[in-house]
Structure formats: structure tokens, C-alpha cells
Amino acid sequence: MKQFFALYVKELKANKAIFLFLLVLIVGMNAYGLISLENFRLLKMETGFGRTLEILNVPWSGLAAFIFFFSLPFLLAHAFNAEWKSETHYLLFALPVSQYSAILAKVAAVASMGFVGGVIVIVGLSLWMVRKGILPFMSFDFALVTGLILVTYMVFILGLVVGMEGVKFSVKRYRGLTAVAFFSVSVFLYGYFYPHGERAFEFFGQISISLSDEFSTDLAPFVYTFLVGIIFLVIGCVTYEKRAEI
Numbered sequence: 528m529k530q531f532f533a534l535y536v537k538e539l540k541a542n543k544a545i546f547l548f549l550l551v552l553i554v555g556m557n558a559y560g561l562i563s564l565e566n567f568r569l570l571k572m573e574t575g576f577g578r579t580l581e582i583l584n585v586p587w588s589g590l591a592a593f594i595f596f597f598s599l600p601f602l603l604a605h606a607f608n609a610e611w612k613s614e615t616h617y618l619l620f621a622l623p624v625s626q627y628s629a630i631l632a633k634v635a636a637v638a639s640m641g642f643v644g645g646v647i648v649i650v651g652l653s654l655w656m657v658r659k660g661i662l663p664f665m666s667f668d669f670a671l672v673t674g675l676i677l678v679t680y681m682v683f684i685l686g687l688v689v690g691m692e693g694v695k696f697s698v699k700r701y702r703g704l705t706a707v708a709f710f711s712v713s714v715f716l717y718g719y720f721y722p723h724g725e726r727a728f729e730f731f732g733q734i735s736i737s738l739s740d741e742f743s744t745d746l747a748p749f750v751y752t753f754l755v756g757i758i759f760l761v762i763g764c765v766t767y768e769k770r771a772e773i
């Protein structure tokens with residue numbers, strides 16, 4: 528446990544600049560959105576006949592949530608690639624610890640930042656909806672559902688990235704192409720088996736995770752997505768431990 532904690536702290540220190548930048552960016556965007564209550568408009572142009580075309584028109588809190596969710600896989604991929612680019616991965620392989628611990632330390636570091644950022648995003652969206660009159664103050668149902676979405680997404684996307692990186696570094700050539708192929712095939716298989724997986728766990732649909740009808744949802748899709756993320760995580764850990772070419 529001490530070795531894992533040391534690796535975890537090392538990952539936090541190595542990526543603290545980018546972690547802090549992303550968190551400050553998310554806080555700033557949410558704060559601006561709450562103060563102004565204006566939407567972010569990427570492009571607005573007149574198309575004629577009195578019509579206006581808007582490429583992107585979302586609340587600033589929603590844009591912050593999008594940036595946060597989109598950045599998580601890149602943060603974890605950066606944690607892997609930075610060591611190989613700086614050629615310090617030899618030191619990591621020389622340590623008397625398993626690569627499983629090193630991988631899980633990277634995942635834990637990004638997940639820690641993800642939980643902090645997720646809380647900021649959920650609170651920002653909740654307060655924005657309260658100011659807009661969409662939600663009552665401190666809606667437990669909204670926080671519960673969005674929290675479940677956050678945790679499920681993080682397990683899936685971080686597991687997928689670990690799988691991609693493990694397979695990527697298990698080959699000597701065409702690593703970029705291998706990573707793209709694994710990512711594409713994995714997403715395709717996830718979507719292809721989604722209806723079957725949802726039916727396999729349909730008994731979870733009898734469980735309500737919310738007190739109100741407005742936010743009620745089935746648990747089956749979340750369970751399926753969570754388990755697929757764990758499978759990807761195991762694949763990545765095994766291939767990286769057994770097959771990584773240094």
C-alpha cells in the first residue's frame with residue numbers, strides 16, 4: 528500500500544500543473560455562467576430569409592461539463608505517454624513494484640481530479656438550473672443521477688484508455704495505429720453488444736435510484752457500461768504488465 532501511495536503522489540505531482548489548470552478553468556466557466564446567465568455561442572450567422580444559424584449555443588456550465596468529460600481520457604493518455612517520451616519509463620520498470628500498481632496509480636490520480644472536477648460540474652449545473660428556475664434548490668435527485676453518470680463514465684473511459692495504452696505499448700511498431708484500431712473496435716463492440724448487455728442486466732431496471740419521476744432511470748445501462756470499463760481495464764493491465772516493449 529505504501530508503494531502504491533508513493534506512485535499515486537508521484538502521478539499527482541507530475542501532472543499537478545495540468546490538473547490545476549483544468550480545475551481553475553472549470554471553476555471560472557461555471558462562475559461566469561452563474562453571474563451572467565448567458566449562453567456560450569461558438570458561431571452565429573445570418574443565413575437569409577430571417578433565419579439565424581448557431582453552430583453551438585449552450586450554457587457556460589454545460590460547456591464546462593463538456594470540456595471536463597472530454598479531457599479525462601486525454602489526461603490519462605498523457606500520464607502514460609509523458610513517461611515514454613521523456614524516457615523515464617525505464618526507471619518505472621526497474622522499480623521492485625508490479626506494473627499493475629503503476630497503472631492503477633495513474634488511474635487513481637486522474638480519477639481523483641475527475642471526482643473534484645465532477646463535483647464542481649454538478650454543483651455548477653445545479654446552481655445554474657436553480658437560477659433558471661428549472662430545479663428547486665439542492666435537488667438530491669439531480670445530484671444522484673448526475674453523480675451516477677459521472678462515476679459510470681469515468682470507469683468506462685478510463686478503463687478504455689488503459690486498455691488502449693496497454694495494447695499500444697505491447698507492440699514495437701505502428702503504436703498510434705494500434706491505439707486507434709483498439710479504441711475504434713472497442714467502442715464498436717460496446718455499442719454492438721449494448722442492447723444485449725442491457726437486457727442481461729434488466730433486473731436492475733426494477734430498482735429506482737431516484738425519488739421523483741423526473742429523474743428516474745434504469746440501472747441496467749450503467750451496470751453494463753461499468754462492467755465493460757472494468758474489462759477494458761483488466762485487458763490493459765495484463766497486456767502492459769506482460770507485453771509492454773521497453
